[in-house]
Amino acid sequence: MFAYIKGTLISSTPSTAILDVHGIGYQILIPANVFAKLPQPNNTITLHTSYIVRELSHTLYGFLDHTDCELFELLMSVTGIGPKIALSVIGHLPTHDLQQAINNHNLSAICRVPGIGKKTAERLIIELRDKIQHVSPTQPSTPLNPHSQIINDAMNALINLGYNQQVAQKAIKTTLQSTPEPLNLALLITSSLKNI
Structure with a gap:
């Protein structure tokens, strides 16, 4: 439809x-x-x-x-x-x-x-x-969001650490709302782990 x-x-x-x-x-x-x-x-x-x-x-x-x-x-x-x-x-x-x-x-x-x-x-x-x-x-x-690869990599890292997709997504979203630019992978992963 x-x-x-x-x-x-x-x-x-x-x-x-x-x-x-x-x-x-x-x-x-x-x-x-x-x-x-x-x-x-x-x-x-x-x-x-x-x-x-x-x-x-x-x-x-x-x-x-x-x-x-x-x-x-x-x-x-x-x-x-x-x-x-x-x-x-x-x-x-x-x-x-x-x-x-x-x-x-x-x-x-x-x-x-x-x-x-x-x-x-x-x-x-x-x-x-x-x-x-x-x-x-x-x-x-080509990603429409300049940080898309970093976000994808962080999501995969959290899932590989044993967190389910919903928990990983929620933690990354919370982190993205409070993290100033520029965004890097290590910061996104460590900050997201603190938000779980």
């Missing part, structure tokens, strides 16, 4: 972006890698969207390119994978890495995604082995 939404970014968190489109605010759920690339508020952006209707909710999921949106919908075709886990996969594994993990039957790479266990990873590999080859890997995009 909604192929993409172009509007002014009002605010964002590690899991949502609010876009103003002609006076209507759209709340769009996003993966962690999109949050890291978003510009500052009041900039115009375009998010490619997937609109999912459930009995009790209507939800928009947003991505910076069409390929990730296509991959999101493909992931949801796997038995046992819903929007939350599909979003987590996209936030943690670039398309090329996911394709390689599936082709090489690399369970450990897929199991590193929060919310995916061994059985789900095996099912994902079996069900997507042929289908994922038709998805073009995304080209590395």
